[in-house]
Amino acid sequence: MRAITTAPGSADSARLDELPEPADEPGSLLVEAIGIGVCGTDAEILSGAYGKAPPGRDRLIIGHENLGRVRAAPEGSSFHPGDLVVGVVRRPDPVPCASCAAGEWDMCKNGLYTERGISGRDGYAAERYHLEPAFAVAVPAALGDLGVLVEPTTIVAKAWEQIERIGARAFWKPIRVLITGAGPIGLLAALLGRQRGLEVHVLDRVTDGPKPALVAAIGATYHSGPVRDLPPPDVVLECTGVGELVFDVMEIAAPDGIVCLTGVSSGAREIPINMTALNKQLVLENNVVFGAVNANLRHYRAAVEALAQAQRPWLEGIVSRRVPLADWRQALIRKPDDVKPVIVFG
């Protein structure tokens, strides 16, 4: 079977490999790949900057934004041949820490977790793979190959859940949300904000391409000017990881406002911060700033639910390109109108 592999740590080592069929794994589902979404993490892994091969190997099968079709299911599992399925990315650490033991591997405390297609465990960019039923999430047939958006949606499903849990610390009735970055994560964060009936503003640098229309189509407002010109948001989902922007959104958050950081910063550029002024604002305005990464099972289920409620043409606009497996490298080349390229198997 074909699979996309790379040697983590070594740039441009990725290739389409011919590998043996997956070895028997009793108790697991045998899954046939349908599609793999490509994101910034994949680009980092392929550049050699990130990622880890499974123990005793020097190559890793990539792919974490996954969708497949069950080909064989063990007796007694809730899955059947033909079902659409998404595999969870992270596996709990073997110790396990208290969070992993409680099924909240997204909150792992010791960092010894593994991640399929990223760190220490083969990913889903193979024509066939095994998946443990406990880490498999059913996708409604009506979603079809748009189920490939489940994994990126889990990130914002978790972010929204955590925002609401923090909001429950006091009386809280948020009205206005600011999303920074109109990439796939920002757009999906905006979708979930609109599904909550909130007034959603999305800020990005670009003024053309598909992003402004995708934002408008869900009844949100698109902005490309300075953050400081925007009205104070009760909730911010920062999806860029750009240092200056992170600081700016903390400053404009409304009293009792909650700022969720989801973007991983890159680069080493330093920006001066007046920590005394920021401290004063956070204290006097009861602001909360927190980070959120990864997702556990309940976030996968919430993501499936959110996508099932969304308008299909809008989701089609997020999947900007479908690239056949044979041309997989094309999916990694950024195109000006790209939102989410997907590599299509089969």
Ligand SMILES: [Zn+2]
């Ligand atoms: Zn853990």
